[in-house]
Amino acid sequence: KAGVTQTPRYLIKTRGQQVTLSCSPISGHRSVSWYQQTPGQGLQFLFEYFSETQRNKGNFPGRFSGRQFSNSRSEMNVSTLELGDSALYLCASTRTGGTYGYTFGSGTRLTVV
């Protein structure tokens, strides 16, 4: 079966712009989580969506937002991009609560210049 699909794979944006990243979970998975990975801060939790509702949120500014659609696909948006937003953004999905682990996508590499 298809894995977690993230698009695009790479993205270059200018400071001040906004960006939208997409994640399609494994079929049947209703929970989608987003993580930011940087060399300095490591892997940090952004938020989780379950059945179109945000169920959990990490400590990121309001410029980071997300949503989930009825088909469980999720998008995350970053407005007013800053240089420090350059990172690998990983999406992960699970059927329910993740106690058996999450399946991750290959991420979107965002570079802000």
Next chain:
Amino acid sequence: AQTVTQSQPEMSVQEAETVTLSCTYDTSESDYYLFWYKQPPSRQMILVIRQEAYKQQNATENRFSVNFQKAAKSFSLKISDSQLGDAAMYFCAYRSQETSGSRLTFGEGTQLTVNP
């Protein structure tokens, strides 16, 4: 808040040998899950092994096994008969069952090199 610490930024092992990666965590909870994930250059995080805190028996998946010491809050990963394909960044992760929902808290990672 829970924290996860991996004290070995880099490790290396000879092919066919055994290597152990260390992980410690800090929590006041009694019910939680621990995971080891592998991230190769392809960037995709791959689940290696999972441990439930209320199970005393150490988890095993083929060449991968853990040494789970709940009282010491230690969760090390042993890779036996190392293969070139095991080379990757390995992350230890904690999932609360009580307070912080389904988020994963990751350690800093250990870069494993396998020498032929």
